[in-house]
């Protein structure tokens with residue numbers, strides 16, 4: 400495993416500075432391979448290609464990708480897993496990840512070992528580009544569902560030591576762990592890190608990590624300013640999704656996000672057409688590495704802007720800009736504690752069987768409404784609802800009233816924006 404990882408690391412170090420045309424050739428080769436694999440081995444894609452009368456050999460250029468119909472989250476959700484995974488995959492060697500992403504639609508994503516190794520190498524490239532050293536100590540705030548089962552080999556020999564802290568710990572506890580551990584690197588969900596900065600500022604507490612990585616939600620200017628001015632650290636935002644891993648990242652020049660074109664092909668589409676340079680479009684992604692469960696032209700639900708600009712850092716990996724999206728409101732408990740929207744992932748429904756979509760609305764300081772689109776079995780499952788209510792109480796306290804509403808459909812806020820977590824009593828950290 401470690402040998403493969405080093406090989407990937409070496410390859411990625413080479414490719415970050417390759418001529419753009421060569422990078423495109425690498426991407427096209429990988430794209431053709433994954434399309435052919437999906438057509439031959441994944442029933443969902445075989446059927447999709449047949450319906451659209453497309454054969455893998457019709458994809459000769461990167462532009463030909465447009466011929467393939469989009470894949471939506473709703474399609475993935477309504478298709479049995481055995482139709483979505485490769486017929487040769489050994490699920491025992493794969494990881495299962497759950498996402499409820501931007502849209503609040505729970506999905507299971509299967510990822511294979513090779514892809515996991517490739518992701519580790521991609522993260523390593525970004526870390527090193529952004530100034531992380533092997534001897535740095537990292538603290539990560541994570542969903543406890545995804546705590547690593549065992550440490551990586553390099554951690555066992557004392558490199559890149561990492562401490563994991565649950566995002567469900569009260570913010571005071573997260574901060575006191577950080578103060579004691581004194582991490583060089585702090586990594587977590589954007590809203591969580593903003594909340595830590597807010598806590599530090601309000602309580603006159605000091606923490607000085609050298610580098611901060613944020614991810615998972617759109618990092619607005621105000622949160623960025625709050626984090627940077629409180630911790631006086633360098634902040635790098637990462638564009639990550641469960642489906643595609645580390646897709647794009649900020650370098651020291653901060654002139655946008657460099658895309659990992661070795662692992663993901665990103666298209667920007669508006670009304671079904673590709674947008675021009677500098678124009679914003681829906682982000683459509685194709686995973687070029689994960690063969691266990693290929694995702695081709697998958698509508699991620701985010702909005703971004705492609706740009707031909709060259710970065711002053713010297714990397715030729717193309718730049719993109721991200722547009723507001725993936726946001727959720729901060730919530731508040733009846734006893735005035737602020738709660739980050741990130742926690743709802745898949746909390747409070749740790750078993751999401753039967754849930755098609757959900758949205759949390761804070762109606763009043765002591766009232767949460769949980770809107771659900773669910774199948775009939777789930778609606779009758781009072782135990783599941785009671786369990787979810789108790790999970791809510793663990794975080795918000797028993798004075799929080801919880802009301803469940805079953806709907807046929809949850810509407811978007813507007814054409815582009817969907818907020819999974821909405822508060823009618825807005826909290827501003829800045």
Ligand SMILES: [Zn+2]
Nearest residue numbers: 650652710712
């Ligand atoms: Zn750069």
